[in-house]
Amino acid sequence: MGQGHGDSLAPGDAAFLTMETATLPMHGGGLFVFDASRVGAVGFPRFLALVRSRLDRIPRYRQRLAFTPFGLSPPVWVDDPQFDIAYHVRHAALPRPGTSAQLMEYCARILSRPLDRDRPLWELYVIEGLEDDRVALLAKSHHALIDGVSGLDIVSVMLDDAPDASSSIPPADPWEPEPTPSDYELVFSAAAELLTSPAAAVASVRRVAAAPGNAARRALQVGRGVAAVARANVMRPAPQSPLNVSPGPHRRFAIQRLPLVDVKRVKNAFDTTVNDVVLTLAGDATGRYLRSRGARTDGLWLRALVPLSVHGEDGDEGPVGSRLTSVFVNLPVFEMDPVERLRTVADEMAGAARSSRAVGADFLVGLGSFAPPTIHATAARLAARTRLYNFVVTNVPGPQEPIYCLGARLLGAFPFTPLSANQAYAVGVTSIDGWLNVGVTADYDALPDVERVTDELIGALADLSASAEAVATRHELASKAHRSAKETADAARAQAQRRHDH
Numbered sequence: 001m002g003q004g005h006g007d008s009l010a011p012g013d014a015a016f017l018t019m020e021t022a023t024l025p026m027h028g029g030g031l032f033v034f035d036a037s038r039v040g041a042v043g044f045p046r047f048l049a050l051v052r053s054r055l056d057r058i059p060r061y062r063q064r065l066a067f068t069p070f071g072l073s074p075p076v077w078v079d080d081p082q083f084d085i086a087y088h089v090r091h092a093a094l095p096r097p098g099t100s101a102q103l104m105e106y107c108a109r110i111l112s113r114p115l116d117r118d119r120p121l122w123e124l125y126v127i128e129g130l131e132d133d134r135v136a137l138l139a140k141s142h143h144a145l146i147d148g149v150s151g152l153d154i155v156s157v158m159l160d161d162a163p164d165a166s167s168s169i170p171p172a173d174p175w176e177p178e179p180t181p182s183d184y185e186l187v188f189s190a191a192a193e194l195l196t197s198p199a200a201a202v203a204s205v206r207r208v209a210a211a212p213g214n215a216a217r218r219a220l221q222v223g224r225g226v227a228a229v230a231r232a233n234v235m236r237p238a239p240q241s242p243l244n245v246s247p248g249p250h251r252r253f254a255i256q257r258l259p260l261v262d263v264k265r266v267k268n269a270f271d272t273t274v275n276d277v278v279l280t281l282a283g284d285a286t287g288r289y290l291r292s293r294g295a296r297t298d299g300l301w302l303r304a305l306v307p308l309s310v311h312g313e314d315g316d317e318g319p320v321g322s323r324l325t326s327v328f329v330n331l332p333v334f335e336m337d338p339v340e341r342l343r344t345v346a347d348e349m350a351g352a353a354r355s356s357r358a359v360g361a362d363f364l365v366g367l368g369s370f371a372p373p374t375i376h377a378t379a380a381r382l383a384a385r386t387r388l389y390n391f392v393v394t395n396v397p398g399p400q401e402p403i404y405c406l407g408a409r410l411l412g413a414f415p416f417t418p419l420s421a422n423q424a425y426a427v428g429v430t431s432i433d434g435w436l437n438v439g440v441t442a443d444y445d446a447l448p449d450v451e452r453v454t455d456e457l458i459g460a461l462a463d464l465s466a467s468a469e470a471v472a473t474r475h476e477l478a479s480k481a482h483r484s485a486k487e488t489a490d491a492a493r494a495q496a497q498r499r500h501d502h
Helices: 011-019 044-057 100-111 143-148 183-210 212-235 260-270 274-292 338-354 357-368 373-384 451-501
Strands: 027-035 063-066 076-079 089-098 122-130 134-142 251-259 301-310 323-332 391-397 408-416 425-432 435-443
Touching: 011 143, 027 100, 027 143, 044 089, 044 122, 089 100, 100 122, 100 134, 100 251, 134 143, 134 408, 251 260, 251 408, 251 451, 260 274, 260 338, 260 435, 260 451, 274 301, 274 323, 274 338, 274 391, 274 425, 274 451, 301 338, 323 338, 338 451, 408 425, 435 451
Parallel strands: 089 122, 301 391, 391 425, 408 435
Antiparallel strands: 027 134, 027 408, 063 076, 122 134, 251 435, 301 323, 425 435
């Protein structure tokens, strides 16, 4: 989908609007922490100027949603004639020295507030006064907005790969909003779209005739998806846990950094993937946290919803690997050997990716492209209120080189994940510049000590690292023994050859 004036909101993006309630805001975002010790006081005015100079890279950020009367069609994106960058980019400062605990409290308060639908659906906070000469950006963007611009957000266009890339900030290009369509124009456009839908249907039939095998395969996948969701919801719902209560209006936020080199050492030692290790850490830390609160975890498996980037099918638009799907992965959260846990999770992940569970978690997106807005809204609300999973785990790999903003080096990028009905806990992970950055989002009342989860991640990784080190030690000893035996054999052969020569 482009970013032009009057573009309709895509069905998948519209789902986030229909799922949103006063207690379940559907915005995501994150906390970006920078080391400004070598560049001095960066200052809010320079951040504001940087945003203003690069806003033309994401035109959607100057647009708001216009809703069609009577809901005849999805909302459309229109330029905001009252766009005010000062409303969206805000200045904040903690009392010096701002501690991590104070920063988390401030972030949670801001992230709990829904975005104003009468304005462009984003906010950015520049937070100063942090200890150790740090400065932070706290970003909020509605998922309907982010998905519509292919994952780009305001922070991503502010980042540079060199410390001096933003030493000179050019003035912003002039911008004039296009006229806002009237309700009559919106109704007329929706009616015209409905009148032309038979032609679209004919075109669809022609595409089916041209590729009957592909169409049949897609239909079969959707059918399996519907069945998988029905079975998961009715026959095999996710187990009850303290994590699964209806969230209130307030959130808690906790962060942690883990060395990516340690995660990769574990991955290499046991021939798994980084994602397998991340899921193992999330499951182990969650189980430890539940036991610390007195919950019984004996034999308990919790179901995680894990988004994945997958290869598109033949004929799909977009770059390879750009299509997103989701899988349900059952994670053991009871006490067990760390290596056994990792191998179990790796097997579960491999099985989930191969099975129809991948389609079952994703089929509503495909269904939405065929269904009228009202049917899609009903499906989205139904999906948001079922107990299909216990919590979400997202893992997004990023660049492993240094990243800067106004010369300050990025220390961590910690994702904030929206919650859904009956899910009061989510784990987001981003790997950047040699670190695994974990952001844990939780309901304020359900998990009052959510920072303990991030502490438990350290212990979970330490156990896996110790096992990986033991494996590396055994391999090294075996390699030394092999080299010693080879050297002994070579020496014996050389001695025998010398005797033969004499």
